[in-house]
Amino acid sequence: MDKRLIEAVELFEDVMVHGTERVLKSVDSPVWQEYSREQLQLMKMISKNGAMPAGKLASLQGVHKSAVSSRIKKLEEKELIHIIKSSEDQRTKLIKLTEKGEKVLRQSDQAVYEYVEKLFSDQVTDEELNQFVVTFKKIREILKWEGV
Template sequence: MNKRLDEAVDLFKDVMIYGTERIIKSIEHEIYDLYSPEQIHMLQILSKVEKVSPGRLAELQGVHKSAVSNRVKKLSQNGLVKVIDSKEDQRGKTISLTDKGRDVIHQSNELISHHIEDLLSDELKDSEIDEFIRIFNKVRTILKVEDEMK
């Protein structure tokens, strides 16, 4: 692989791993006392895909189906997600956010956005932010196309 691209991939992974951990751990709010980072991540996914099967959710979170099952159970008990049985397949289910789940993820997104803005606003120039947006839009388009081909 191209050395520069290799470096970019490593940096991306570092930002994803350490950035997520640092941000969620450094925000003091009851949402992050009530729900684990993994549960918040699941809510984030559901806010993007609307309805999803437990198997697909496990793929998107990179975990075993049993972990998804436990998270869904807890989030369902708290009224944040609903599980809908398939009419065609008795074993089939889809998971989606409830209004309460949408409210929680909206609040979490606002907290994260404000926190990131506070961390980075003095560190990045407008031109760097524009470049970041351009590159990540391109990467997102490539990854979505690749995912849709599966």
């Protein structure tokens, strides 16, 4: 196997694990104090993919459906999501963001973007950032194609 590919996978894992941990510990925003990372991630998935069933959210988060059910209940109590019936199958319930949920998600995203911008500002050139975007767009498309 190509040693560069092994190194790329290891670097990707390191950035995902340690980078996520650093960002989560360092982002200073009331939103990040009030909501858990998992709740914000769940709302982000709904925002990107549209209304979806709880089972699909559990699959995307890599957890049991009961864990997602707990998150959904808390987010619904805070009026950040609501449950609707599918227009295609009335038995299917879909989780959808409310306007309040969209606002909270925008605040969360803004806090993360500001932190990462500050972190990268003197460390990453425009050319490196452009290459990163091109590479990760390609990886995203490959993973989507594989049904991930």
